[in-house]
Amino acid sequence: MATERDEEDAACLAAWRAGDQAAGQRLFARYYEPVARFFLNKVGDASADLIQRTFLACLESLPRFRGDGTFRSYLFAIAYRQLCQSYRARKGDRIDLTSVSAFALDPSISGLIVEREETQLFLAGLREIPLELQVALELYYWEQCSVAEIATALDVPAGTVKSRLHRARELLRAAIERLAARGDLAERTIDGMETWARAVRERCLREQA
Template identity: 45%
Template sequence: MPPFMTPGPAAQSDLELLDAWRAGDQRAGNELFNRHFDSICRFFANKAPAEVDDLIQRTFLACIEGRDRYRGDASFRGYLFGVARNVLRRYYRDKRYHDARFDPLIASVHDFGPGPSLLIADKREQELLLQALRRLPMDHQITLELYYWENMSGSELATVLEIPEGTVRGRIRRAKQLLETALAELAESPSQLESTVANLEGWARSLREKALVKPDPA
């Protein structure tokens, strides 16, 4: 640090912002949402591209309505993505079944034909990976996308998926196996499959930085 430069104020943590928001500080609430907006947008972009704006709004509205029920026993980020997962589940349950039969460990986004992802893929391997992710059972897709794109810890993934933390590694392992199977079915050639699988983590993480394509206004 150059001499005589005074360090700026440290960024407030999610919990500090949440406490301030609960106390009536709307600025803190806005900052909390702005901090996580891109991640929540990315969460829906490869799962329900035509409804991203509406699902983001539903997620943050549910967070507002439930903010006093959050006790801080898990990270706020894990709590927020858990809300987003439940919003997504309700959306697809209502879209197809209109009852409680929708099972995110069986049904995939691909089953619903949601249209192209809003994530831009400039490499064939990235496009292949996006397609394969959408063919996984929804909770397995969520697991891998949060693991690769949001660098979520085991405890955060457990919160989002509502499973014991000790089962998270097994969930990730199973999701990777299903992903490799989907990639094998979609790849146009053995060399394309090999180049994708050989650097699976690199291709997956590279998608995180891709710009989001905004849907055309109706």
């Protein structure tokens, strides 16, 4: 079921295709922050270049967009491809992004600086799980994407998204337990994962305001 945001996006997209450049600028302005959050906790200083590449690729591929999904799922699909291409350009084409984590790809990236121990542990845990699972979980928690939107973004069936989200939560819990300095900290972080995810989103919004 289309939301009010989806309908507004569709109207802007139609106007943009009809030649209204201001409509395209409104779409880009609306989704700059979500795309920036997408690259958060994954690529560090390289995020600015990938954000630019994502919007450029969106502009170039717009004539081929058939409207099968929402505009934001289409944009996140482009962002995911840009992320994968960036990693493969640096690490080699044979890298398996279905099993390797963002931490394994680049341990030096610290991501967002937060105060709460639970939020720090939550972010660190996300970087320890396979990249494709991290992406699915962050789209679900940070962007409140539906299963259908995540399926479009990752180019997989909806059933696969559901199984990935389930597996991602299991691996995230295990990573948090492994990384936690204390058992009570791990327990609080696991029990309040949605709270810490919301805190990260709100922190991103404040920093990007």
